[in-house]
Amino acid sequence: MNSRRHFLTHMLFTLVLLLPGVTLADALKTRMAERLPAVDALRSTGKVGENYLGFLAPRTKLSQEETTLMNAENADRKEVYTRIARSTKESMRTVGQKRAATIRKLSKKGLWLQDAKGNWYRKR
Secondary structure: OOHHHHHHHHHHHHHHHHHOOHHHHHHHHHHHHHHHHHHHHHHHOEEEEOOOOOOOOEEEOHHHHHHHHHHHHHHHHEEEHHHHHHHOOOOOOHHHHHHHHHHHHHEEEEEEEEEEOEEEOOOO
C-alpha cells in the first residue's frame, strides 16, 4: 500500500511541476487518482501487466470495459510522459522506460511485469 501511495504521490507531484496550465494538470491528476482503484483491481487479476515502456498491456482477452479502462490510463500516462520528455529533453520512450523501472520496483508481489527485454514475469 505504501509503495502505491508513493508511486501515485510521485506521479501527481511530477504533473504539478511539469504540466503547464493548472486545469490540464488538475484534470489528469483527478482522472488518474479516480481510476487508480480500478486499475489496481485489473492488475491484480493478472489480465493486464506493466510493460517495459511504462504502459499497461493486456495479458489475456479483456472485456470492452477493461479495454476502455486500460486505454484511458495509457492515454493519460502518454500525456504525462510526453510533457516530462519535453521538459527534460529526453524521448518519451526513455521517460516511459524510466517510469517502468520505478513501477517494477514499487509494484506489489504477484503483479505481472515486463523486463527491459520484453519478458513477462510475476513479481516475487
